[in-house]
Amino acid sequence: MRQISSRIVLILGRSLIPITALIIILGTIWWGPWISLLLAAAWWFMAGRLV
Amino acid sequence: MKQSAVDTKSRWTILAHPEDIHCVVFHLLTLAAYGCAFWLYLHPEWIHAEDVWSRLAFVVAAAIMLGWISGIDLGVNFHNHTHRRIFRAEWLNRWFGRLWAFSSGWSSFYWWHAHVIVHHKNLLGPTDWTLPRRRPDGSFENMFWYCPAHYPWRCALDLWRDFTSGRGQTGVKRRAVVELVIFLLLWSIPFWIDPLMALGLWVLPQWFGNVWNIGPGMYVQHVGCIPKSASSPYSHSNTFLSRFFNLTTFNIGYHIEHHNFPGVHWSELPFLHERLKDELIEKNAHVLPFGYYRAGWNGSMMEAVRNNEQSDVEFAVQHPDYVQLSK
Numbered sequence: 001m002r003q004i005s006s007r008i009v010l011i012l013g014r015s016l017i018p019i020t021a022l023i024i025i026l027g028t029i030w031w032g033p034w035i036s037l038l039l040a041a042a043w044w045f046m047a048g049r050l051v
Numbered sequence: 052m053k054q055s056a057v058d059t060k061s062r063w064t065i066l067a068h069p070e071d072i073h074c075v076v077f078h079l080l081t082l083a084a085y086g087c088a089f090w091l092y093l094h095p096e097w098i099h100a101e102d103v104w105s106r107l108a109f110v111v112a113a114a115i116m117l118g119w120i121s122g123i124d125l126g127v128n129f130h131n132h133t134h135r136r137i138f139r140a141e142w143l144n145r146w147f148g149r150l151w152a153f154s155s156g157w158s159s160f161y162w163w164h165a166h167v168i169v170h171h172k173n174l175l176g177p178t179d180w181t182l183p184r185r186r187p188d189g190s191f192e193n194m195f196w197y198c199p200a201h202y203p204w205r206c207a208l209d210l211w212r213d214f215t216s217g218r219g220q221t222g223v224k225r226r227a228v229v230e231l232v233i234f235l236l237l238w239s240i241p242f243w244i245d246p247l248m249a250l251g252l253w254v255l256p257q258w259f260g261n262v263w264n265i266g267p268g269m270y271v272q273h274v275g276c277i278p279k280s281a282s283s284p285y286s287h288s289n290t291f292l293s294r295f296f297n298l299t300t301f302n303i304g305y306h307i308e309h310h311n312f313p314g315v316h317w318s319e320l321p322f323l324h325e326r327l328k329d330e331l332i333e334k335n336a337h338v339l340p341f342g343y344y345r346a347g348w349n350g351s352m353m354e355a356v357r358n359n360e361q362s363d364v365e366f367a368v369q370h371p372d373y374v375q376l377s378k
Binding site: 010011013014015016017018019020021022024025026028029032033034036037039040041043044047048049050051 | 072073076077080081083084087088091097098099100105106108109111112113115116117119120123124293295296298299301341342343344345347348
């Protein structure tokens with residue numbers, strides 16, 4: 001059970017960036033396009049400084 | 052009895068390596084993200100974007116994120132597949148590959164040619180056109196010129212030259228034509244649905260991914276480096292050790308190791324790195340404590356100054372665990 005859950009966590013970790021992209025794109029339904037644009041720009045800005 | 056159970060299991064396993072499930076999941080999520088963006092563009096009432104400016108804001112936001120994941124999906128994820136096929140069946144490898152690279156604006160065969168035939172076989176040599184051009188002093192051209200010039204302009208011209216001259220293998224010209232037709236059929240699908248949507252949520256993200264994600268990656272992987280030699284066996288590439296970066300990019304940061312042993316599976320590169328650690332320190336390998344993004348946007352951190360010996364080098368930034376203690 002522990003092995004399966006750690007494998008799922010690893011799959012989610014490795015796919016973190018496409019999952020984030022999906023959240024920002026689909027999240028537009030709730031918060032609208034301007035917040036999505038802000039989040040995408042913040043993502044770009046943070047990645048360039050931290051990773 | 053135990054042996055036959057293993058045989059039965061392997062017969063039903065379609066993946067060549069169990070860790071390759073991550074590659075499949077990543078690509079399917081990328082396609083799903085494109086699908087969701089297309090759907091929302093075609094139904095603007097769902098995202099409160101009935102006016103032009105709101106719609107444009109959505110397109111730019113989605114293009115940045117789609118471009119980012121397309122860059123990783125091609126430049127890292129599909130990249131691994133060009134070295135070690137992820138499926139056991141060859142037809143599945145070929146077709147999954149075609150349905151993989153097209154969403155990043157490439158024919159799978161063209162990208163394989165550029166990466167394996169051109170880049171890996173001639174690393175830092177005069178015929179490796181995938182890398183930045185060099186100034187008279189041997190240094191790379193500016194990254195902000197290289198990235199937009201390389202894709203799609205230089206790539207298209209160099210691929211044309213390679214295929215018309217038959218570089219790489221016999222029958223490459225015919226194969227290039229067949230693969231181009233297959234690519235164009237697949238790649239044009241969004242244009243059949245809505246040409247404006249295709250420009251904003253298909254061409255733009257692919258341009259962004261190739262130019263501002265893969266481009267800086269290609270640049271920092273080899274900037275300040277020299278061709279492999281007996282005295283400098285690890286100076287052809289730079290290795291990046293950010294754990295978050297390597298977790299989310301299939302260990303592409305272990306680039307010295309990857310070029311020396313391209314057949315090693317991406318999931319095993321951290322172990323290979325540990326085994327080579329002492330030798331990397333001894334041979335002055337350039338090992339950095341962060342990932343490509345920070346390196347790309349802060350170019351001064353990638354500077355390497357070499358003396359006439361070439362192997363005696365001063366790096367602007369070096370991981371503290373990889374500094375020669377005897378120096």
